[in-house]
Amino acid sequence: MNIPRSIQQFITVFSGLPSIGPRQATRLAFYLIAKGPHGVKAFADAVSGLSSLAPCPECFFVAERGACPFCGDKSRRKDSVAIVERPTDVLAIEKTRAFNGVYLVLGDLPKNGAFSPDQAAKIARLKARGSVHEIIFAFDQTTHADFGASLLARELAGAAAKITKLGRGIPTGGEIEFADEETLGSAFNRRS
Amino acid sequence: MNIPRSIQQFITVFSGLPSIGPRQATRLAFYLIAKGPHGVKAFADAVSGLSSLAPCPECFFVAERGACPFCGDKSRRKDSVAIVERPTDVLAIEKTRAFNGVYLVLGDLPKNGAFSPDQAAKIARLKARGSVHEIIFAFDQTTHADFGASLLARELAGAAAKITKLGRGIPTGGEIEFADEETLGSAFNRRS
Numbered sequence: 049m050n051i052p053r054s055i056q057q058f059i060t061v062f063s064g065l066p067s068i069g070p071r072q073a074t075r076l077a078f079y080l081i082a083k084g085p086h087g088v089k090a091f092a093d094a095v096s097g098l099s100s101l102a103p104c105p106e107c108f109f110v111a112e113r114g115a116c117p118f119c120g121d122k123s124r125r126k127d128s129v130a131i132v133e134r135p136t137d138v139l140a141i142e143k144t145r146a147f148n149g150v151y152l153v154l155g156d157l158p159k160n161g162a163f164s165p166d167q168a169a170k171i172a173r174l175k176a177r178g179s180v181h182e183i184i185f186a187f188d189q190t191t192h193a194d195f196g197a198s199l200l201a202r203e204l205a206g207a208a209a210k211i212t213k214l215g216r217g218i219p220t221g222g223e224i225e226f227a228d229e230e231t232l233g234s235a236f237n238r239r240s
Numbered sequence: 241m242n243i244p245r246s247i248q249q250f251i252t253v254f255s256g257l258p259s260i261g262p263r264q265a266t267r268l269a270f271y272l273i274a275k276g277p278h279g280v281k282a283f284a285d286a287v288s289g290l291s292s293l294a295p296c297p298e299c300f301f302v303a304e305r306g307a308c309p310f311c312g313d314k315s316r317r318k319d320s321v322a323i324v325e326r327p328t329d330v331l332a333i334e335k336t337r338a339f340n341g342v343y344l345v346l347g348d349l350p351k352n353g354a355f356s357p358d359q360a361a362k363i364a365r366l367k368a369r370g371s372v373h374e375i376i377f378a379f380d381q382t383t384h385a386d387f388g389a390s391l392l393a394r395e396l397a398g399a400a401a402k403i404t405k406l407g408r409g410i411p412t413g414g415e416i417e418f419a420d421e422e423t424l425g426s427a428f429n430r431r432s
Contacts (some may be wrong), residue, residue, distance in 0.1 A: 051331065052290035052304045061286035065273055067264060071417075077290060077385050078327045079258055085291040090289040094253035097246035099280040101273045110273050112244045135270045139243065 055081075106211070108153040108170065118150050123150045128133070128182040129174065129208075131200070133157060141186060157187065157196025162201070171200070175207045183208040187209050189216055247273075300332050300345040300362065310342050317341045319373035321366065321400075323392070325380070326348060329416045333378060338428035339407050349379065351387025355395070365391070367399045375400040376431055381413045402432040406413070 055077045062073035076185065101152055103109070104116035112145075118124055120139075124152055128149030132138055138151050153198050154175055174183075183204060185215050187193040217235040227235070247269045247357070254265035291296050293299070296308035303312075310316055310330075320341030324330055344366055346359055355363065366375075375396060379385040380391050393403055407430030409423050416424065 052293060052302060053300070054292060054304070057289055058286045065268055065269075072259060074328055074331065075259075076257055076301070080287065080290050081293045082295070084294075087289040088287060091253055092284050092291075094250045095272065095280060095284040095287055097249055098269060098272050099277040099284075100246060101244060102276075103274075109248065110244060110270070117243065131431055136266055139266065164293070189427075191331065 088116045103153075105153045108155075109135050109151055123148075125181070128184070129180055129182070130184040130186045132186045133193075135188060147184075149184075154200075157193055158199065159192065161199065163199070171203050175204065177207075179206065180208045181210075183210065185213040187213070189214070250364050294402065295345075299343045300347075301343055308328065317373070320376070321372055321374070322376040322378045324378045324416075325385075326417070328402075329378060332416050332419065332424060335429070336425035336428055338425040339376075346392075349385055349393065351384065355391070363395050367368070367396065369399075371398065372400045373402075375403045376428075377405040378416065378428075379406070379410055381406070381410045382415070407431050 055074075058080075059070055059073045061218075062068055062076060065073075068144065080091060083091075086094070101110045101112060104111040105117055106119040109116045109117060109118065111117075114193045119126075123144060125148055127187070128147075129152055130141065130147055130149060131154050133154060133156055133230040135153050136154065141147055141151075153228065154170055155164070158164070160182045187197055188225045197213060204211060214230065215234075215238055217230060217238055218224065224232065247266075250269045250272075250347045251265045254260055254268060255262040257265075260268075272283060275283075281332055291408070293302045294305060296303040296311055297421055298311040299308060301308045301310065303309075306312065316341055320339075321344055322339060322341060322374065323331065324333070325346060325348050326350055327345050330345065333339055333343075344362060346362055347356070350356070377389045389405060396403060406427040409427040409430055410419050416417075419427070
């Protein structure tokens with residue numbers, strides 16, 4: 049079809065993004081064009097702005113220059129490390145204000161029983177810090193993540209005075225009648 | 241929360257896009273950062289590329305320089321005009337290869353019985369061309385669009401030797417953008 053090359057290019061690039069398909073990318077292209085050159089520039093600048101960011105060399109969250117907002121913050125406990133899969137998990141945890149330590153963004157837990165070389169390097173770095181006070185496994189409460197967590201616990205044996213994981217229980221607003229047995233059982237066992 | 245300003249800026253701008261919410265925008269930001277500066281640049285360039293485009297002054301589809309791919313094409317009949325609501329409808333129609341005229345992208349048909357000043361100007365321009373051979377209403381087959389089409393028919397009385405609308409090959413309630421090519425093609429061929 050006869051559509052301008054720059055639109056085709058936009059569609060190709062944007063439909064490569066997670067959860068954006070060619071149809072949505074096409075609509076976005078026309079939406080942006082309708083905003084005019086100034087509107088397009090605002091969006092291009094918002095994308096370009098991200099190029100000043102890189103993974104934090106310590107925790108692999110993002111950092112603007114050198115250390116990230118957490119590793120670079122003297123008021124946060126460096127001997128309490130929450131391991132998460134994704135950077136967005138860090139944001140979710142920060143919203144709770146329940147944690148004042150630092151993070152390690154490990155990436156998706158392995159499905160096949162082996163950590164990637166990249167993950168193995170992150171784990172080795174964490175162990176090289178010497179024994180920390182606490183390592184928290186802040187993972188999804190899924191069978192897949194439980195499996196990954198048990199592998200990780202084996203790797204990290206001796207790396208912390210204690211290794212903990214997120215409490216399992218009934219979510220706020222949840223009703224007992226609709227809780228699955230495992231959740232309700234853990235809620236009973238962890239009653240306080 | 242303590243996240244870099246450029247990420248916040250990205251989230252603000254991108255969650256302003258249709259059908260993208262703050263959560264998806266946040267995931268996109270981290271996805272792009274993980275691509276590194278080169279990956280980010282490819283995306284920024286894809287957005288910037290759109291700034292060379294502007295609405296075609298004739299039909300209000302997009303054009304790279306001057307006339308659009310349809311108005312600038314000598315092989316297309318200028319006296320056969322398909323009026324559509326959205327530029328993406330043009331793409332869907334082009335895929336059928338059932339139409340060799342030109343377009344008028346009118347924008348969303350009015351819900352309140354009155355065309356916007358912008359639309360009124362487009363309609364006036366079309367009438368100023370003098371009577372054309374055929375005007376085709378290529379609208380969704382919805383009650384709302386039928387209502388808009390009847391208003392438009394009144395405005396365009398005498399502007400064409402015949403005013404046609406898409407054949408009822410498209411199921412009632414269906415939208416052009418989601419019609420398969422064959423259905424949309426036969427709707428073009430069976431216009432009446």
